[in-house]
Amino acid sequence: MGLRDVVKKAVFVDILRGMSVTGTYFVADKVTVEYPKEKLQTYPRFRGAQALLTDPATGDTKCVACMLCATVCPSQCISIVGEQTTDGRSRPATFDLDLSRCIFCGLCEEVCPMAAIVMTRVYELATYDKNDFFLTKEWLVANQVNAHQELFARPADGER
Amino acid sequence: MSDPVAQLVFLIIKAVLMPVVIVLMVAFIIFFERKFAGFFQGRVGPTYLGPWGSFQSFGDIIKLLSKEDLIPSRADKPVFRLAPYIIFIPAFLVMAVLPFGPVGGEPNLFGYRFDYVIANFDAGLVLFLALGAISVYGVVLAGWSSNSNFSLLGGLRAGAQMISYELAMGFSVVGVMLMANSMSLVDIVNGQSGNFWNWYFIPQVVGGLIFFIATLAELNRTPFDLAEAEQELVAGYLTEYSGMRFGLFFFAEYVNLVVVSGILSTLYLGGWRAPLEVLDFIPGPIWLFAKICALVFLYMWVRWTIFRYRYNQLMSVGWKVLLPLSIVNLVVTAIVVSVVG
Numbered sequence: 359m360g361l362r363d364v365v366k367k368a369v370f371v372d373i374l375r376g377m378s379v380t381g382t383y384f385v386a387d388k389v390t391v392e393y394p395k396e397k398l399q400t401y402p403r404f405r406g407a408q409a410l411l412t413d414p415a416t417g418d419t420k421c422v423a424c425m426l427c428a429t430v431c432p433s434q435c436i437s438i439v440g441e442q443t444t445d446g447r448s449r450p451a452t453f454d455l456d457l458s459r460c461i462f463c464g465l466c467e468e469v470c471p472m473a474a475i476v477m478t479r480v481y482e483l484a485t486y487d488k489n490d491f492f493l494t495k496e497w498l499v500a501n502q503v504n505a506h507q508e509l510f511a512r513p514a515d516g517e518r
Numbered sequence: 519m520s521d522p523v524a525q526l527v528f529l530i531i532k533a534v535l536m537p538v539v540i541v542l543m544v545a546f547i548i549f550f551e552r553k554f555a556g557f558f559q560g561r562v563g564p565t566y567l568g569p570w571g572s573f574q575s576f577g578d579i580i581k582l583l584s585k586e587d588l589i590p591s592r593a594d595k596p597v598f599r600l601a602p603y604i605i606f607i608p609a610f611l612v613m614a615v616l617p618f619g620p621v622g623g624e625p626n627l628f629g630y631r632f633d634y635v636i637a638n639f640d641a642g643l644v645l646f647l648a649l650g651a652i653s654v655y656g657v658v659l660a661g662w663s664s665n666s667n668f669s670l671l672g673g674l675r676a677g678a679q680m681i682s683y684e685l686a687m688g689f690s691v692v693g694v695m696l697m698a699n700s701m702s703l704v705d706i707v708n709g710q711s712g713n714f715w716n717w718y719f720i721p722q723v724v725g726g727l728i729f730f731i732a733t734l735a736e737l738n739r740t741p742f743d744l745a746e747a748e749q750e751l752v753a754g755y756l757t758e759y760s761g762m763r764f765g766l767f768f769f770a771e772y773v774n775l776v777v778v779s780g781i782l783s784t785l786y787l788g789g790w791r792a793p794l795e796v797l798d799f800i801p802g803p804i805w806l807f808a809k810i811c812a813l814v815f816l817y818m819w820v821r822w823t824i825f826r827y828r829y830n831q832l833m834s835v836g837w838k839v840l841l842p843l844s845i846v847n848l849v850v851t852a853i854v855v856s857v858v859g
Contacts, residue, residue: 373820373823373824376823377819377820377823379823380558380559380819380822381558381819383558383559383560384554384557384558384819386560388556388557388560388561388562389560389561390556390560390562392562392565467536472677498717506806
């Protein structure tokens, strides 16, 4: 240990430098977001609970019950029963999504040819009842208010 | 009312008021410790209970009181029960010798003389050192009686650490004793009368720093909190304690913090005296309070800045640096005092 180090230790150079750092933090603005009172804005590509988009013209779901999302889903949490409308168009009679099994990978959104199923910004999904995780078609359609606005304008595969 | 009776009444009033004041201070110091811990780390600390979160420590007390008082089945039960009090009581006893205003002189209250100290004890400094040494027993016995590996290791560490730092602390204090020519805290404050450049921290700067570092070890605060090192020893000697017994330890730790800050300001920073004589119109207790608050803030600042020393570093700092330095400080002070004074 040279003389320089001895002097540095005797006048507590390093400790005072450290204390100046903590002192700076003491007076600086705090980084805490007090969660229930204030919430962070999620990013556009945030993957929260899914929503089914409806066609603004007809009011019916964009989904044509092609089963691609149910097939691609790694945790197999989507189950769809399709039906035919009178004008020959196919649509889901039921569209059930078990959120307790969903891993929020977003593959269903990517694979959907009609751009019908999207991930939303909803992340406060804690509940006291496991049955609340079983999302029905009605819930998913109602959830589209939380979908990112850009996703509404996204064209289906055939229109590109 | 004759004078001895009046003195007895004053004594009872002081002996009741002083612990109450300290207990209230401690309650808020615990809150400020948590608040400032947040601030030093860029967080906001407790915010929910009361304005600005300031009733947090009362919430803590209610929580601790409502918890189950668990005693391990293989613990040494009488010692386990006794240990918190061995720490708690000496912490309060030191307050008796701490002067918080002028002592002696003319009658100043309703024609009677009111001494701003509970016990004007000739060897007050020795009493402080002795009671500090007794509280080591509390830590060691708590560690031993818990019958747990973590507690035993924490108790052993605390014992070794406190004993080795007590030496340096004792030697650094002797410098002040020599300068004041007394071991009474009242006389030591009287020896620092005048403006702040008459305070002992200027001639005794080395001793003061050694005393400060040694009290960090004595108070078991970071960077010398090896006895309760959370990461390695869970909570050291506190591991098996729960409920209000844990609360007593926790509380005693902060009472000690206040008392040691008071002793430190009395020995080196002029005690209850104003920094400038023109400010003497502000009463002594307020100055002592301000100095204690400033020192407690300094202790918190150090705690949340410096990380824990390794055990061998702690020992080598204590025995190879602080002890020789404090002896050199003592010798130089003795020579200077005998030549000049």
